[in-house]
Structure formats: C-alpha cells, structure tokens
Amino acid sequence: MLTITIRRRGLILASAAAALAPAAAFAASPDLGKPAPLFTAVDSNGKTWSLADLKGKIVVIETTNHDCPYVRKHYNAKNMQTQQREAAARGVVWLTSASNATGEQGYVTAAQANDIVKRLDAAPAAVLLDPQSKIARAYGATVTPHMYIIDASGTLVYKGGIDSIPSSDVADIPKAKQYVRIGLDEVIAGKPVTDSSTRPYGCTMKYPRTST
Numbered sequence: 001m002l003t004i005t006i007r008r009r010g011l012i013l014a015s016a017a018a019a020l021a022p023a024a025a026f027a028a029s030p031d032l033g034k035p036a037p038l039f040t041a042v043d044s045n046g047k048t049w050s051l052a053d054l055k056g057k058i059v060v061i062e063t064t065n066h067d068c069p070y071v072r073k074h075y076n077a078k079n080m081q082t083q084q085r086e087a088a089a090r091g092v093v094w095l096t097s098a099s100n101a102t103g104e105q106g107y108v109t110a111a112q113a114n115d116i117v118k119r120l121d122a123a124p125a126a127v128l129l130d131p132q133s134k135i136a137r138a139y140g141a142t143v144t145p146h147m148y149i150i151d152a153s154g155t156l157v158y159k160g161g162i163d164s165i166p167s168s169d170v171a172d173i174p175k176a177k178q179y180v181r182i183g184l185d186e187v188i189a190g191k192p193v194t195d196s197s198t199r200p201y202g203c204t205m206k207y208p209r210t211s212t
Contacts, residue, residue: 029140029159032196036148036156037138041097043126044113049095055154058187060087060094060180062124062162063136065106065144066116068203069168074145075120077170080162083181084123090188096124099136104206106144107131133207143202147180151187158183160198167201 030037036059040050051059062080065071074080087094098113100106108116113127130136139148139159149158163176183193 030156032156032159034156035154036150039135039138041128041130041135043128044110047126049126049128054093056152058092058152058184059150060092061139061148062094062096063099063141063144063146063205064096065100065203066108067105068144070202071144073168073170074162075122077173079173081120081122086181087184088123088125092184094124095126095128097128097130097135099130099133099141100206101133101208102131106206136205136207141205143200143204145202146200149180149183149187149193157187158193158196161200
C-alpha cells in the first residue's frame with residue numbers, strides 16, 4: 001500500500017511539474033523590453049493578420065487549447081471572455097492563437113475554431129490558426145494559456161500566466177492576482193508593467209514532431 005501511495009504521489013507531482021515547467025527544449029523565450037517577434041497568420045475567417053500592421057495598438061496574445069482543463073477553467077468561469085471584452089473596449093487587439101500542431105490535442109480547423117468561439121461566447125479580435133506553431137515558437141510559448149502583452153510601440157512588455165494561482169479550479173480565480181488585466185491597466189496608463197515576467201501554467205504546448 002505504501003509503495004502504491006508513493007507512486008501515486010509521484011505521478012501527481014510529475015503532472016503538476018509538466019503543467020508548470022518551462023519547456024526550454026521547445027523554444028527560446030523573447031526578451032522583455034525588446035521588439036516583439038513579428039508574425040503573419042490567417043485567422044479562422046480567412047483574414048490575414050500581421051503584427052507589423054498593428055503598430056500603434058496594444059496587442060494581447062493568448063495561446064489556447066479548448067481541451068485543456070486550465071484553458072477551460074478561465075472560459076467556463078467567463079474570466080477569459082470578460083477580459084477579452086474589457087480589452088476590446090479599450091482599443092486593445094486580443095489575438096487568440098491556436099498553435100497546437102495538426103493532429104494534436106487543441107488543434108482546430110477554421111470551422112471548429114469559429115464553433116468554439118460561438119459556443120463559449122468568446123470575444124477575441126481573431127483566432128489565429130497556427131498549426132505549424134510558428135507564433136508559439138517565436139514567443140517561446142510552453143503552455144496553454146500562455147499570455148503576452150505588446151505595447152503600442154511593438155515592444156514585448158509582459159509574458160507569463162493569466163493570473164497567479166496555477167490551478168484548474170474555477171474557485172481560485174477570484175483569489176488570484178490577475179496579471180494580464182493589471183498589466184494592461186499599467187500599459188494603458190503609460191506605466192511599466194510591475195509583474196512583467198511571471199510563471200505560466202497550463203497544458204504543455206503540442207509542437208509539431210518534426211520541424212517544417
């Protein structure tokens with residue numbers, strides 16, 4: 001019985017570590033205070049988005065995986081949708097990036113992405129389709145959700161978790177420090193982001209098995 005208990009504890013700890021650990025082998029994280037990596041991607045409605053074209057706008061990037069319990073936590077509680085709408089009302093461009101590889105958990109077609117947005121009443125400016133994980137690699141994304149804020153000059157000013165409590169429990173949201181919401185408040189006010197680099201938590205990003 002003791003052996004089984006130890007093994008179970010080991011599995012639980014390993015799962016927690018996988019949800020929190022930075023996946024350094026996947027990609028290098030870009031530097032804060034430097035120009036955010038440029039990208040061009042097509043969204044679920046066939047529109048092409050280029051970060052270069054968004055200069056002058058504050059941009060949020062949210063990596064997503066609709067099957068991830070950490071993502072579901074924030075959508076089931078309407079926390080993600082609320083922040084998306086708050087951001088849009090302030091002129092912020094919120095881009096949700098579906099960056100898991102084709103055939104992996106979290107991969108979506110354009111139609112599936114639109115169905116999920118409708119079902120969840122989500123409100124990003126766009127859902128970017130990134131099945132080759134190009135955006136995720138450029139930003140060093142390790143989990144879903146992994147969050148980034150880019151200021152109006154095109155500088156990366158925040159990277160990390162959406163909030164401070166790394167759990168999949170909806171009940172933890174009101175108790176957590178909302179890093180992205182606070183960070184946006186500071187950026188809009190022309191202030192530096194106090195907690196500019198935090199530990200992301202969520203489901204491991206599913207990169208393509210072979211480079212393309």
